[in-house]
Amino acid sequence: MKQVLITGSLGLIGYTTALYYLKKNYRVIGIDNDFRTKSLHSVPLSNQKLKFLQQNFPSLYTHFNIDIQHHAEIANVLHKYNDRISLIVHTAAQTSHDWSKLHPVTDYSINAISTLHLLESVREYNPGAVFLFTSTNKVYGDLVNTLEFDESDLRYDLPRSHHLYDGITEQFSLDQSTHSIFGASKLAADILVQEYAHYYGLQTGVFRLGVVAGPGQSGAFLQGFLAYMIHKIKQKEIFKIVGYHGKQVRDIIHAEDVVLAFDAFFSAPKPGSVYNMGGGRANSASIRELLQKIEVLCNTKTTASYDGTVRQGDHKWWITDTSKFKKDYPNWRPMYTLDDIITALYNQTT
């Protein structure tokens, strides 16, 4: 029986990955200590998700409530399952920009140092496994903000003639900009994951993600803004816009489309590759546009406030160019439109 190990298995991407492989009858070994709920005070969903996995897949899902900073315990899990693991999806991380500013050492310990130790354990016990790392577009820092955007009532955007109109490619500079402490710790891990392919021959792949959303996302003010926005709207509370008058643009991808990309790489790995991954221009919107869309799609009213607060290093505009991934894996296309994602979140988020 094929086995998949997922760190962060109760988070948005980890949980979606777990469900995908469990439904394919893989054995899934999940690691998660519910750090997200504790650190970000997010909507608490992890107990519910763990119960669902354990009740619906009792013989296929095994959970370890371990902090990935406890390197010896993590090594024991990899040792125990050794070469039966064919895929490792490493999603456990400190995920918030703002939290990292307050706790830089813990952020680095979880995101960078624990990834290094995990790679070492994989090198020792599971060198044949495909190892996928969920990186972030924050590794590019805020250099994107120096582009000359047009400003309309609702959004910033590049002129149609601009060479980056369809999004940012992997060629974009990683240097000479503000990344946030979170962006820096993720970049350290991102590069280490690449080097473990170059130096030690591991079958690693790096996915630099934009905004990922989907049901089961535990929204928090500090991270996972779309789930949080919808949560506030459903609670009939005010959504607080942070930065840029709400005109900042993001492209949004459904977590299941990310998992389909993981699976394509798993089927035909290109070790050491790096891919930008996101919803692309078709799935892009500003915060103000999203609020309007939600009103129409979900037949509801929204209220938002803006007090001029800016998040340091925040992107004014981000659209992902996924053409490198599409070239390597031509059968992959995002299945979910932005409207689908919003509707699914509205119908399922608490």
Ligand SMILES: NC(=O)c1ccc[n+]([C@@H]2O[C@H](COP(=O)([O-])OP(=O)(O)OC[C@H]3O[C@@H](n4cnc5c(N)ncnc54)[C@H](O)[C@@H]3O)[C@@H](O)[C@H]2O)c1
């Ligand atoms: N969701 C996005 O929009 C997005 C965007 C860019 C990058 N990413 C990256 O993708 C990965 C997954 O994101 P997500 O949205 O699923 O996040 P998430 O917070 O929903 O999931 C991460 C999971 O990891 C667990 N975790 C964190 N620290 C841990 C630790 N020390 N030990 C054990 N478990 C721990 C958390 O409890 C959580 O369940 C992260 O690495 C994140 O940086 C996500």
